[in-house]
Amino acid sequence: MKESVESLAQELRVASGIEQADLHITNLQIVDVFTETVFPGSMVVKNGKIVAINPTWEVKANNTFDAEGRYAVPGFMDAHVHIEPTLLTPQALSSVIVPWGTTVMFVDAMEIANVAGLSGLQALLSNIEELPYRIFLEVSSRVPTAPGLETTGGELGLVEVAELLKLDISSSLGELDPSKILGIREEYLAKILSARAQGKIANGHAIGLNWDQLNVYAAAGLSDDHESVTYDELFERLRLGIKALIREGSTERNVEALVKGVLENHVPTENLMFCTDDKHVIDIASEGHISYNIQKSIDLGLEPITAIKMATINIAKHFRLDHLLGALTPGRYADFVLLDSLDKIKPVYVFKDGKIVAESGKLRQELSGNGFPEFLNSTVKLSPKLSPEDFAVLAEGERAKVQVINLYPDQIINFATQEWLEISSGEVKPFIDKDILKLAVVERYGKNGRVGVTFVRGFNLKSGALASSVSHDHHNLVIVGTNDEDMYLAAQEIARNQGGLVAVQNGQVLGVLPLPIGGLMSPLSADLVMQQLNSMNELAIGLGCDLPAPFMTLSFISLPTVPELGLTDYGLIDVLKHKVIPSVLEII
Helix, strand or coil: CCCCHHHHHHHHHHHCCCCCEEEEEEEEEEEECCCCEEEEEEEEEECCEEEEECCCCCCCEEEEEECCCCEEEECEEEEEECCHHHCECHHHHHHHHHHHCEEEEEECCHHHHHHHHHHHHHHHHCCHHHCCCEEEEEECCCECCCCCCCCCCCCECHHHHHHHHCCCCEEEEEEECHHHHHCCCHHHHHHHHHHHHCCCEEEECCCCCCHHHHHHHHHCCECEECCCCCHHHHHHHHHCCCEEEEEECCCCECHHHHHHHHHHCCCCCCCEEEECECCCHHHHHHHCCHHHHHHHHHHHCCCHHHHHHHCCHHHHHHCCCCCCCCCCCCCCECCEEEECCCCCCCCCEEEECCEEEEECCEECCCCCCCCCCHHHHCCCECCCCCCHHHHCCECCCCEEEEEEEEECCCCCCEEEEEEEEEEECCEECCEHHHCEEEEEEECCECCCCCEEEEEEECCCCCCCEEEECCCCCCCCEEEEECCHHHHHHHHHHHHHHCCEEEEEECCEEEEEEECCECCCEECCCHHHHHHHHHHHHHHHHHCCCCCCCHHHHHHHCCCCCCCCEEEECCEEEECCCCEEECCEEEEC
16 A cells, blocks of 8 residues: 555554554563563554554454464565566565565565666566565666676666666665775766765775775775685674675575674664675575575574564665564564574565565465566577687697686686696696586677687586576676587577576587576566476486586676676686786697
8 A cells, every 4th residue: 555644544543552553462472672571462554555553542453363472573675686686587486485473575576687787677576565575676786787798688777776676676786796896986986975975885895805906995885795605704794884784695605604603793773774785596595585584593592583683674774664664563564483492493474564474484375477578588699600619729839728617606706716727639628527517608799609618627517518698797698518519509598598407418418497588587486496407407417417407507607796707708807907808828
């Protein structure tokens, strides 16, 4: 219900006991995030808002709900997430996150914006009022992420960003990587000032920065960072006034190390929050969403209410929305979760706007993921000249010294090494026995047909190739493989499906998970996508890959903003120097 003087007057009349309420929830144990106490009571709801707690007058309501002594906690929030890497539409995602208690998502939709610009972003956000959770927009600040170093399908300039920041659903300027700030690039500084003019914060992405660089970053007004991997990194950010988002995604497993450090060093938690950033649907369904961050922290020794605050009121305060969200007090939305225990974060009921949206692990009403405009179903346009030869690293000689991207377990950061590889028939060959494979990024927007090729260690394929049209943040095709022919076939199969995840071996397509919506998302339900993703992961294992989330890892390896190296269609990127560098360093 749109807020108005009349709606507010209704709520006040109900709060005064003059008028009938919509809902009265009784027999609660209410978790108060302000005093960090639990007390017995009831809540009165009107127009989707809490209007009274434990009133002394007799409550008359259209509906009464007996909570049977369960704990009521505010609905959980994800402080920074990209929906598209879940492979689901916002509608299909509902059935996975809401039963785990998530009622608010702070979404940076840079993925669809990089593919299809403003129109793609608007399509993603259409009909969000029908969702059983709330979306607030972190307005994408870097579309493209690395201009001059990658090809994208869309752009968001200063004018578009400024207009988006004016929207009621906009909560902040989305994450800005270090190169934009340390390089003092005025376009991005103007975007920060545009956010300030609207009274909104600017999100950070302070990966790989030393103390002096963090000083510059903080001076620019970047308010938070979700890239801390070690406790020392987290503490440095807090010391400079940069709030820390503790992330647990599919490939970025940071909760254990960071929360352990917080506990061991008795660090105050009011400037700590939780996020997922990027988490595949299978991991959400099996582990939990933000509920997993809370539960993991409790298991590590954090007090339950403290962990809950990091998923609720801390986030609401950070985004300057604590007058509406984050606590169970009058005037705030009636978004809450009922738990049997504060030690086990397993929601029994989830409410949004005072209505039950999930019960005992199931969404009350399934939503359709269809309805996206047709232009988003035709975004993969490979060059007709693409051939297996485009995946070759050419060199004349016997051996070549090459740059290799090396994966860290459970992280998106990587490190560089230099390795000697054999040259045969004028081409540098991968060294499969040493897990040095080829990595390629193929431009997929029909603009220039570029192909960037380098080498990578960590996928451990013994044969074949894996490919994805989800590759941050440009979302060109990213392919890892043992031979050029299978890599080429994988690219063609993605184009045939207008996006997807693909596994190929010996000239045969083993399997595909189609992602036709922008080459990023499936129109299918979460259950069907999970079945397909499980099958794809099993195929990757069959090819020798031992990574827990191979396609998520593949999607990040091309990032030109995550140290040390990235790969785009322009070639190998030195992330900290923000420039293209050669893959082949020396030939003998």
